[in-house]
Amino acid sequence: ELKVEQNPLFLSMQEGKNYTIYCNYSTTSDRLYWYRQDPGKSLESLFVLLSNGAVKQEGRLMASLDTKARLSTLHITAAVHDLSATYFCAVDDQDDKIIFGKGTRLHILP
């Protein structure tokens, strides 16, 4: 059974700082997704990572995938308050299901 673990689960950081969220998964998978969720809102797709070594960047966020290590990272550069949200990684389990991590609640202090 596929397990997806994120860490940290909660992160409070100052504006302007850099930080990384980690997503580990337990079995082989072809796809990894990163989503953002604001409180009381739906999920917004950020990145889809399809192959080993894939790196995608959008603004201050950069996601990468290492399928051999079964690890994805979401790196935040020079954080700004608007990035405060919960970030989920999700992995497909080869049985047509996408399994979500528990989420990382990111709080950026002005």
Add this chain to the structure above:
Amino acid sequence: DTEVTQTPKHLVMGMTNKKSLKCEQHMGHRAMYWYKQKAKKPPELMFVYSYEKLSINESVPSRFSPECPNSSLLNLHLHALQPEDSALYLCASSRGILTEAFFGQGTRLTVV
């Protein structure tokens, strides 16, 4: 149109009521999903429809009954729910199974 639209946005229902949640997309996506999300928890998959046929039911109680009338619509019929069923219900769609999913805004359901 790149949206997944869910109605209603909020719903309060009694334990003896029957209600339905609706989801619509016009992106030509052939896979549609229902997720349940409790506060501060990740979304939990309930049902997956692929080409209008139910392909995954994650052992969801029968008081939740999905329906896919056509490729653009997905319903979730609710009957005899329990207070613990209160949650945010999210609909999503994707081009196919296991491609990038786009989520609707959700229906916040409260069972009293």
